[in-house]
Amino acid sequence: MKQPLHRRQPTSSNPRVQRTRNRVLAIARELLPEVGAGGLTYALLAERASVTRQTLYRHWPTRAALLFDLILEGPDLGTYPEPGSDVRAVATAWLKSLRAGVSVPAMRTAVLTVTAQADHDPDSAQALVRIGEDRHAALNNLLEPAGVRISDDEYTLLYGPVLARLFLDRGPVTDAFIDAVVSQWLTTLHPGSAVGSHM
Amino acid sequence: MKQPLHRRQPTSSNPRVQRTRNRVLAIARELLPEVGAGGLTYALLAERASVTRQTLYRHWPTRAALLFDLILEGPDLGTYPEPGSDVRAVATAWLKSLRAGVSVPAMRTAVLTVTAQADHDPDSAQALVRIGEDRHAALNNLLEPAGVRISDDEYTLLYGPVLARLFLDRGPVTDAFIDAVVSQWLTTLHPGSAVGSHM
Amino acid sequence: MKQPLHRRQPTSSNPRVQRTRNRVLAIARELLPEVGAGGLTYALLAERASVTRQTLYRHWPTRAALLFDLILEGPDLGTYPEPGSDVRAVATAWLKSLRAGVSVPAMRTAVLTVTAQADHDPDSAQALVRIGEDRHAALNNLLEPAGVRISDDEYTLLYGPVLARLFLDRGPVTDAFIDAVVSQWLTTLHPGSAVGSHM
């Protein structure tokens, strides 16, 4: 709640800084699923990472900042599938990569926590939107060979059911479910566009 | 983190208890959007509701319990639309009622918070599932005149995009978006079933 | 610290009142050495005595009042030795009865607690003085056959070492110690008085 004083963060070029930062993030990723977002206190994290609380504050003045780093430097966030001209195949692969991403416990917790905070923390809200836009752009990138661009609404129509199943229904996202999502999604996608050529 | 001792809650039949309980819930609903879930401390709530912290603990041993009550006794959760035989119309109306419900700030925050907690709090997880099932059942109820029953997957396909737009994209759910969702949704709904009769 | 409102105490003539009162006092006597004066809360006492806290407040508006009763209705406070004309014998017997009295754990704790409170609680101070005077008077009574009256100073010279040994040194009061006290005490007692006639 309280806005901490923003001292300058450690110079990232310094190798010592890098070492500390990476060790802490790794420990945080281990800890997060264990204790939950609420339980990931700086006190605990400092102890586990053999670091002073002060050091944590130097690197991440806000706990939200730490969560952002956890999300953005996610372990396999970069593992997007290959682009292709088959829209159905690309969309399916992209959804599966999304499913894989949010199956990493630390990522799950971090995303949910940021989401819950977004209503009252502009930084979190902005980060959330930015993450969404990144993934949206990535999808469009993958679909470039197919000559298709996805609008905001279409994007949400595609990923919405998957995340709802994971976060809200708290059930598994089966391949069959993904297929159903994609099939339905294709029906309204660019009606009368190039998509039809693949059917 | 710590499991608080579960003493028996105040007898709900007692009018004094009811008075206290309702006043606190009302204040909590006002406070939640102001200060966020993290800022809704028992200390603050007690002060604003002119009540002792002890009293809060008596009524809601866990802060999650308070959130459940906030969700379940939501201000207008019962305002479901009318049943009908036109599947498109019913689905659209139901989605709009969902949108209305989640637009109440206190409800928004409460739901998001419970969702974020669900990974590490079995009670929250269970509550979340139960809420989903209730709404699912309600939808099926509305669709009974149409002779249609919605499966779990179909249910998620319907509401998923709407909540994703609200919570993750953090954008407005327009009527057009709802129409798009419903249109897409109808295509795969019970292929060859009674739905076709309305097209 | 807070002076509770003085509602009227239960009529002591009522046999039911007597029963309750005695049961509570008995339980308190058991409890006192177990949990200490600080641990003898009304909540605990009420639970153990199967009585409502209200009832305790009705009988003893102040915890000091309860302690007074514990001291004054001590189990064997009345067991003074026989009067006699041999000053040494009477004094020795009286000291031994004193030793016996404060060896009862509940009595010990109660007396020490009242003593510690006396500096800031006039009631306790007064009660303490009164108890001392009673015992002083009792001693003089025992010594009447010997034709001796003990002054305040002489009284303190007699019992002081014994209680100091018990409470401050926290050591045992042996018969030898009592003999030493009495011997020393006799030397300055009424120099040249009737005491000499017994030597």
Add this chain to the structure above:
Amino acid sequence: MKQPLHRRQPTSSNPRVQRTRNRVLAIARELLPEVGAGGLTYALLAERASVTRQTLYRHWPTRAALLFDLILEGPDLGTYPEPGSDVRAVATAWLKSLRAGVSVPAMRTAVLTVTAQADHDPDSAQALVRIGEDRHAALNNLLEPAGVRISDDEYTLLYGPVLARLFLDRGPVTDAFIDAVVSQWLTTLHPGSAVGSHM
């Protein structure tokens, strides 16, 4: 009742720590006679000393620990009289110094409270015994020039009446009373020893 976790106390070498510690002890000494031992809550003390409760717990994990410090670092506890070869004079002076010490209100209350606790708190019991032994040793020290050593029993015979008068009779310890105590005490002290040479 509950044994608080014994974290390590603040490093006494740190000057800031010393400052805090001394300020708190000074305020506690002022407060003790005002509010009594029961009223000397950490909450009150913290407020008066402009310190957080947490700071108090860091320095004195137990309230008993605070009382010990109050007693041991008493304002003028070290002001023993001069040694000498005149036993009567030394004993008298020593008793007067005892009287002076226990007349400091904070010391009075602290000693009485620790005494009352000693029955159920081993730490208090041990501290009490240690304080007694210290004073006993000091007395023997003063009497060294006189070639006299006081046994435990003799020690109690000397100081017992004085403290009994102060704490139990709650009366003043006059010079005359001290003279009476010493006179009586000398009669049985080392019968046939060097003491006689001073008569």
Add this chain to the structure above:
DNA sequence: TTATAAACGAGACGGTACGTCTTGTCTTATG
């Protein structure tokens, strides 16, 4: 190579909240 700057460890401190306990009063329902 030595400065010099930065990161870091250690830990005291003021705050705030936690979940619990006891106290004294007051309300409600019941027998």
Add this chain to the structure above:
DNA sequence: CATAAGACAAGACGTACCGTCTCGTTTATAA
């Protein structure tokens, strides 16, 4: 209608974490 059960306000308890602030000590880069 008196009495129990127990809700309530008040406030202390001992603990935890937060964010800040010294202090020294190490580590890395620059002179």
